[in-house]
Amino acid sequence: MTTKRIIPCLDMTEGKVVKGVQFINFRDAGDPVILAKKYSETGADELVFLDITATIDNRPILLGVVERTAKNVTIPFSVGGGIRTVEDMRQLLRAGADKVSVNTGAVTNPALITECANAFGNQCVVLSLDAKQVAPGKWNAFINDGQKDSGISAVDWAKQATKLGAGEILLTSIDQDGTKKGFNIELTRVVSRNVNVPVIASGGAGKKEDFLDVFTKGEADAALAATLFHFGELSIKELKQYLINQNVLIRKTV
Amino acid sequence: MITIIDYGLGNIGSVANTLTRLGQSFQISSDPATIKSADALILPGVGAAGAGMKNLQERGLVEAIQQYKKPLLGICLGMQLLFEYSEEGNTPCLGILKGMVKKFLVEKKVPQIGWNEVKFVNQKNALFQHISNNSYFYFVNSYYCQSADTSVVAATSEYGETFASVIAFNNIVATQFHPEKSGDVGFRLLQNFIKEYI
Numbered sequence: 001m002t003t004k005r006i007i008p009c010l011d012m013t014e015g016k017v018v019k020g021v022q023f024i025n026f027r028d029a030g031d032p033v034i035l036a037k038k039y040s041e042t043g044a045d046e047l048v049f050l051d052i053t054a055t056i057d058n059r060p061i062l063l064g065v066v067e068r069t070a071k072n073v074t075i076p077f078s079v080g081g082g083i084r085t086v087e088d089m090r091q092l093l094r095a096g097a098d099k100v101s102v103n104t105g106a107v108t109n110p111a112l113i114t115e116c117a118n119a120f121g122n123q124c125v126v127l128s129l130d131a132k133q134v135a136p137g138k139w140n141a142f143i144n145d146g147q148k149d150s151g152i153s154a155v156d157w158a159k160q161a162t163k164l165g166a167g168e169i170l171l172t173s174i175d176q177d178g179t180k181k182g183f184n185i186e187l188t189r190v191v192s193r194n195v196n197v198p199v200i201a202s203g204g205a206g207k208k209e210d211f212l213d214v215f216t217k218g219e220a221d222a223a224l225a226a227t228l229f230h231f232g233e234l235s236i237k238e239l240k241q242y243l244i245n246q247n248v249l250i251r252k253t254v
Numbered sequence: 255m256i257t258i259i260d261y262g263l264g265n266i267g268s269v270a271n272t273l274t275r276l277g278q279s280f281q282i283s284s285d286p287a288t289i290k291s292a293d294a295l296i297l298p299g300v301g302a303a304g305a306g307m308k309n310l311q312e313r314g315l316v317e318a319i320q321q322y323k324k325p326l327l328g329i330c331l332g333m334q335l336l337f338e339y340s341e342e343g344n345t346p347c348l349g350i351l352k353g354m355v356k357k358f359l360v361e362k363k364v365p366q367i368g369w370n371e372v373k374f375v376n377q378k379n380a381l382f383q384h385i386s387n388n389s390y391f392y393f394v395n396s397y398y399c400q401s402a403d404t405s406v407v408a409a410t411s412e413y414g415e416t417f418a419s420v421i422a423f424n425n426i427v428a429t430q431f432h433p434e435k436s437g438d439v440g441f442r443l444l445q446n447f448i449k450e451y452i
Binding site: 222 | 265272300366393412437440
């Protein structure tokens with residue numbers, strides 16, 4: 001059986017790592033390749049790079065980061081941010097990314113998912129879904145860096161995207177993101193039960209118990225965090241030992 | 255020279271980066287003559303069996319690989335294509351190994367994505383030197399290989415079903431996981447392949 005995965009996320013702008021609170025306000029957190037290598041060596045199961053102000057001008061910088069990362073880390077990593085075409089994805093995979101995530105690009109053009117899955121395999125295509133609560137027990141998918149309500153139910157979009165060819169879902173709770181109050185357990189569980197692909201929970205990690213909750217009650221296959229790891233508030237080693245003690249199936253590393 | 259087969263599918267860069275880290279010289283080629291004369295071959299692959307076989311056929315590589323007698327390492331899709339047939343797209347494959355490729359049916363979440371235990375059939379196999387039994391390697395696959403000959407299965411893993419995660423047969427080594435993405439243990443396995451086979 002596969003283990004639950006711990007995934008640090010590196011939000012980047014212009015080749016440097018930053019992290020926001022509920023998608024607004026940034027604090028600088030370092031060189032992405034150095035951080036990636038550090039995580040690769042200290043127990044991370046995978047990495048996610050997110051180019052949060054992705055523009056065509058910045059694409060070469062991102063590709064440079066991807067190439068250097070691929071040469072320096074020995075674990076899988078995925079890249080996302082501003083992916084609109086199959087060619088965008090091809091460039092990133094060629095530069096060394098293992099998976100590419102699509103968000104707004106897929107909502108506005110769902111055929112993009114199928115085109116990418118056909119070209120590269122569904123395991124390379126991650127649906128990045130930013131979900132915000134719009135009513136009790138109901139979340140919508142938000143696009144454009146979490147600014148705009150697409151009007152589509154997050155659960156319905158997750159289901160549709162996997163039918164179109166997404167091999168994995170990166171599910172971010174906009175409400176929880178940056179708050180450190182825990183992952184959105186209800187949202188994660190509902191999405192996980194409604195799709196037949198792995199789900200990575202994201203948004204709200206504040207302490208090690210949050211990871212236990214999202215793996216058990218939230219039924220997530222993987223969990224992502226950023227500030228918690230970047231600022232050394234919780235080490236992956238300590239987190240993994242805790243989860244192992246709680247009988248969660250975890251890849252023991254350092 | 256070790257030659258990585260480029261058939262238009264998958265993560266040649268990752269394999270290349272790892273060979274570089276191993277200090278191993280190599281070339282990348284899609285030319286049948288170059289492939290026939292290679293000292294060792296690596297058949298990587300990420301994607302679907304149908305596209306994989308089509309791409310090999312278009313490049314005239316099918317016979318070159320089938321008749322190759324020196325060390326050959328198949329990774330992920332590369333492993334699956336070595337068998338006779340894949341349920342993925344109902345695709346006839348290279349037929350170098352006897353058996354077929356089937357879809358995971360028991361586990362709900364498919365593809366399998368992540369780290370899974372690899373259980374050696376024989377700990378003393380030279381491929382597994384300095385690697386503990388039940389180490390975790392990284393898998394990304396919806397289909398798995400079912401070998402008709404169990405004696406070629408060097409290691410197994412579980413994902414609802416028990417499946418072959420490493421094959422070792424004559425000149426052929428094949429892994430369902432990605433050693434080039436499996437941290438230290440993956441690095442060591444590739445090192446062992448190079449040391450013991452080439």
